[in-house]
Amino acid sequence: MSDSTRLRIAIQKSGRLSDDSIALLKAIGIKLQIRDRLLIAHSTNEPIDLLRVRDDDIPGLVMDGVVDLGFIGENELEEKMLERQAAKKQAAFNTLRRLDYGGCRLSIAVPNEMAYENIKSLEGKKVATTYPFLLERFFAQKNVNAQAVMLTGSVEVAPRAGVADAICDLVSTGATLEANGLCEEDVVFNSKAVLIQKADALSDEKQALVSRLLPRIDGVIQAKE
Numbered sequence: 647m648s649d650s651t652r653l654r655i656a657i658q659k660s661g662r663l664s665d666d667s668i669a670l671l672k673a674i675g676i677k678l679q680i681r682d683r684l685l686i687a688h689s690t691n692e693p694i695d696l697l698r699v700r701d702d703d704i705p706g707l708v709m710d711g712v713v714d715l716g717f718i719g720e721n722e723l724e725e726k727m728l729e730r731q732a733a734k735k736q737a738a739f740n741t742l743r744r745l746d747y748g749g750c751r752l753s754i755a756v757p758n759e760m761a762y763e764n765i766k767s768l769e770g771k772k773v774a775t776t777y778p779f780l781l782e783r784f785f786a787q788k789n790v791n792a793q794a795v796m797l798t799g800s801v802e803v804a805p806r807a808g809v810a811d812a813i814c815d816l817v818s819t820g821a822t823l824e825a826n827g828l829c830e831e832d833v834v835f836n837s838k839a840v841l842i843q844k845a846d847a848l849s850d851e852k853q854a855l856v857s858r859l860l861p862r863i864d865g866v867i868q869a870k871e
């Protein structure tokens with residue numbers, strides 16, 4: 647078993663949030679020795695362990711209280727929260743800070759040749775996405791009867807493959823959409839990386855450590871502004 651007195655933080659093992667999350671931890675003075683293959687990384691100067699996992703697993707690890715803190719994109723966090731609420735599972739957490747990286751938007755895009763006026767144009771259509779709960783909430787808010795079709799990858803090729811009429815996917819520059827003959831039409835959700843904490847109270851020692859780290863994070867973010 648791991649040492650329960652050490653603050654356990656989940657971060658994405660490799661992907662768009664990994665480098666910025668590690669850079670932030672280093673910028674606030676946490677020394678880390680990261681070995682690429684390993685699930686756990688220990689800090690050499692603070693009682694902190696990193697758990698390096700797929701980003702999809704991070705909201706659940708925090709909500710189940712398996713880790714104390716997690717760095718995660720709001721898109722993934724909100725989707726997992728809706729999914730867990732629907733399944734009547736524990737979905738509580740606290741957001742400590744909204745961070746200055748990981749910015750992207752979850753958008754609806756349609757094939758260039760499709761006639762699109764507004765979201766009502768999707769009435770009766772199928773929309774491929776990795777975020778069915780966020781998309782279905784959006785459809786419900788807009789009073790549109792459209793169907794979310796879950797795909798965990800290659801969402802942008804779904805219309806060409808005849809799997810869906812449109813897509814709802816993460817966009818930052820729009821280059822991937824353009825390369826696939828898709829046009830961005832509606833933003834469903836704006837996202838950034840956030841630092842979250844489990845809902846159950848931490849030990850006094852761990853909470854004191856978190857309280858010491860947060861002002862340093864604020865300092866690093868302000869210095870970049």
Ligand code: ATP
Nearest residue numbers: 661662663700701702719722748749750816817818
């Ligand atoms: P994993 O193997 O950990 O599951 P992944 O392929 O699901 O990785 P990434 O592509 O690394 O995830 O994206 C992780 C997060 O980075 C996204 O959920 C989102 O919050 C953020 N992000 C920022 N910009 C983009 C973008 N242009 N496209 C996709 N995600 C982005």
Ligand code: ZN
Nearest residue numbers: 700701702703
């Ligand atoms: Zn993922």
